[in-house]
Amino acid sequence: MRTLVLILLLSAAANAQAPAPRRDLSGVWGMQAARETSADDKQSPGGEIPPLTVWAKARYDLQKPGYGKRAAPGGNDPILQCDPMGFPRILYFPTPFEFAQISNRVLQMFERDHVVREIWTDGRALPADPDPLWYGYSAGKWVDDTTFVVESTGYDDRTWLGAAGFPHSESMHLEERYQRVDRDTINFTLTINDPQAYTKPWIALPRVLKLRPRAEIRQGYCVASEENAFTKRIREPGALKAGKSSKR
Amino acid sequence: MSRLALLVTLIAGSVFAHHGNTAYDETARVRIKGTVTEFIWTNPHSQIYLDVKDRSGKIVHWGVETNSPGILTRAGWTRRALKAGDEITIILCPAKNGQPVAYAGSGDPGTKVIFADGRELDFTDKTVDKTGDKTAP
Numbered sequence: 001m002r003t004l005v006l007i008l009l010l011s012a013a014a015n016a017q018a019p020a021p022r023r024d025l026s027g028v029w030g031m032q033a034a035r036e037t038s039a040d041d042k043q044s045p046g047g048e049i050p051p052l053t054v055w056a057k058a059r060y061d062l063q064k065p066g067y068g069k070r071a072a073p074g075g076n077d078p079i080l081q082c083d084p085m086g087f088p089r090i091l092y093f094p095t096p097f098e099f100a101q102i103s104n105r106v107l108q109m110f111e112r113d114h115v116v117r118e119i120w121t122d123g124r125a126l127p128a129d130p131d132p133l134w135y136g137y138s139a140g141k142w143v144d145d146t147t148f149v150v151e152s153t154g155y156d157d158r159t160w161l162g163a164a165g166f167p168h169s170e171s172m173h174l175e176e177r178y179q180r181v182d183r184d185t186i187n188f189t190l191t192i193n194d195p196q197a198y199t200k201p202w203i204a205l206p207r208v209l210k211l212r213p214r215a216e217i218r219q220g221y222c223v224a225s226e227e228n229a230f231t232k233r234i235r236e237p238g239a240l241k242a243g244k245s246s247k248r
Numbered sequence: 249m250s251r252l253a254l255l256v257t258l259i260a261g262s263v264f265a266h267h268g269n270t271a272y273d274e275t276a277r278v279r280i281k282g283t284v285t286e287f288i289w290t291n292p293h294s295q296i297y298l299d300v301k302d303r304s305g306k307i308v309h310w311g312v313e314t315n316s317p318g319i320l321t322r323a324g325w326t327r328r329a330l331k332a333g334d335e336i337t338i339i340l341c342p343a344k345n346g347q348p349v350a351y352a353g354s355g356d357p358g359t360k361v362i363f364a365d366g367r368e369l370d371f372t373d374k375t376v377d378k379t380g381d382k383t384a385p
Contacts, residue, residue, distance in 0.1 A: 030376070071270045094354075095318055111318045112292070214375035218318040226290040234295060234311045234349045238271035242345040 017182035020146045025099040025106065025178060028217060029186060029209040031092065042067055043085075043092045044162025045190055046205030049198075056167050056197035063165030070165065073239035077165065078158060080231070082222035084134035085112055086159025087152075088174065088190060088204075096215045106140055106148070111220040119150050130154030132170045150176040161192070161202075169196035184211040272341040272351040277358050280310060280350075281337045287330040292316045296330060296338065296361075300348070308348050312340055315353040315371060322373045323354065329369060330361070337362040 034046060052060060066075035079085050085093065095111040101121075108117040119140040130137045130153060138152035153173045161168055172194040179187045190204035282300035296312040314320065317327070330336070339359050340352040352359035353371050360370040 067270065069270070095316070111316075212375060215322055215373075218321065220291050220316055220318045222292050223290065227292065230290070230293045230295060230313070233297075234293075234313050235271070237311070237347040238343040238345065238349045240345055240347060 017184060020180040020182050022145045023142050023148075024101065025148055025180060025186070026101055028096050028098045028212040028215045030096040030212045030215065031094075031188075032208045032210055034205055034207055042163040043089050044164060044166070045088060045092065045192065045202060046207075047203050049166060050200040050202050051198065052166075053195075053197055053199060055169070059167040059197075060165055063160065063167065065163055065165045067163040073236070077160065077163065079222070080227070082113075082224040082227050084115075084156075084159065086155065087117060087135045088176075088192075089160060089162055090115060090135075092162065095220065096212050096217065098217050109217055111217050113221055114217075114219045119152075126151060126153050132156040134159065136174070146181070147177060147179045150174070150178070152176075167197055168192070168194050171196055178209075185209070271343050271345070271349075272356075273344045274341050274351075274356055276341055277339050277356075278342045278350070279337055279339050281335075282310065284330050284332055284334040284336060285309070286332060287327075289317050289320075289327040291318075294320060296352075298336065298338070310348040310350065312338060313349070313351045313353070319354055319371070319373075322375045323369075323371045324374045325369060335364045 062076075064075040064077070065071050066077045066080045090110050090112055091097070093110075093112050097111065098107075098109040100107045100109060104120065104122040106119040106121055108119065109115070110117070115135060117135045117138065119138040121140050123141070124139055126139055127137060133154055134156050136152045137154035138150050140148055140150040143149050151173070153171065155168060155170065155172050155174075157168060157170045157172075159168070160166065172192060175191045175193070177187075177189045181187055186209040188207045188209055192198070192202035192204065194202070280298075280300050282298040284296065284298050286295075286297040288295040288297075294314045294317060296314060298310050298312070299307045300310050302308055315323070320329075338350075338352050338361050340350040341356050341359065343349045352361070354373070357372075360368050362368050
């Protein structure tokens with residue numbers, strides 16, 4: 001009997017998740033795959049997309065995705081010519097990212113374009129009239145020992161909220177919550193407030209981030225000259241109407 | 249499409265989404281065999297080019313889109329994984345329009361490269377541990 005109890009205790013200990021460290025997100029993280037809400041909904045916050053304002057609908061109609069059901073040759077998705085992907089789209093791109101913490105900032109380091117997003121943790125307020133930036137202006141704080149909340153604004157409105165071409169304005173305000181529930185797991189939520197573009201807040205699909213100790217962040221620069229060569233050799237022949245011959 | 253039909257081995261057709269292009273038929277898995285002419289290790293799309301002999305003996309030059317070096321590295325590839333002259337088979341998703349371009353990569357499970365000696369290179373992330381992480385695109 002004593003042996004059985006010991007075995008049960010040992011087994012429970014082996015299965016228990018290691019606890020989250022206090023106020024620490026350091027490490028490489030990968031977003032777990034989530035069911036896409038539609039085939040069109042790539043690199044996107046997901047969840048229910050709120051009604052678009054007239055301003056946003058006009059922009060949406062001008063945005064010609066390279067992917068999904070509205071895709072057509074000659075698309076104007078910024079990433080097809082290696083323009084910055086922007087935030088939050090880069091977070092949903094299917095490569096891991098790394099958190100590093102330094103004295104006055106949490107750094108979020110992405111593989112795509114080797115982007116470093118700075119999240120200020122020195123208590124500063126967001127600027128009232130920020131310059132629009134590809135990756136915005138962000139300030140974060142710990143609301144308890146395992147939950148880091150980031151507020152951000154000042155996003156350049158040329159970036160898309162995903163491959164389907166949903167727009168945002170320069171006054172978009174984001175609230176991200178990273179709750180590290182154990183050593184290996186962060187529960188992530190995001191709320192997009194952008195009254196110029198959406199009539200209600202956009203509540204992103206909750207996601208799970210998993211610690212990826214064996215993954216490293218590479219220098220994944222998108223190089224326009226290389227992307228253009230790829231487009232000529234593979235993307236354009238693939239986009240020809242059936243029956244036409246390739247010029248290659 | 250007839251050119252393809254000669255070469256084709258269709259494998260199970262479940263639909264997996266990837267971040268790529270609607271140009272490809274992601275419900276299809278087609279097997280082509282040929283000689284590598286070029287392996288391009290670039291962002292954001294690496295590329296495999298190969299010469300494939302169709303049933304009439306004519307050489308068809310294929311271009312295959314695959315993942316970034318980052319994703320490929322985590323799947324166990326290196327920039328030297330393929331070289332000109334290698335005889336390989338690729339299981340891929342062909343272009344819907346019948347052009348000899350295709351996708352093989354992490355977005356479409358089942359796609360892979362098979363060498364003449366039977367060795368295989370696939371696109372699953374080898375750095376994912378047993379905690380249940382599924383960071384495949």
